[in-house]
Amino acid sequence: MAFGDALNDLEMLKKIYHSFAMGNGLVEAKKAAKYVTAGVDENGIYEGLKQLKLI
Numbered sequence: 001m002a003f004g005d006a007l008n009d010l011e012m013l014k015k016i017y018h019s020f021a022m023g024n025g026l027v028e029a030k031k032a033a034k035y036v037t038a039g040v041d042e043n044g045i046y047e048g049l050k051q052l053k054l055i
Contacts, residue, residue, distance in 0.1 A: 001052075003037075003045055005029050020048040 002009075002016040005025030013019040013032040021029040024039035037048035049055045 003048060004033065005040070018052060020044070020051075 001018040001020075002012050003020045003022060004010075004013050005022040006029060007026065009021075009025075009029055010032045013021060013029060017034065019033040020035045020037045021033035022040050022044045023037060023042065024044075030036050035048065035051060037051065038044040046055070
């Protein structure tokens, strides 16, 4: 599982099966990730974990 939002995260987001782009992230990150979650200031990691029913 990986969470990212910027250009330096693209390779990671493409390789990790459960990859999340943060809602406030770059468009490129959102295209590279499997899922898009809420922004950093909107509890994005928590919301992403809820999407996968891990919490």
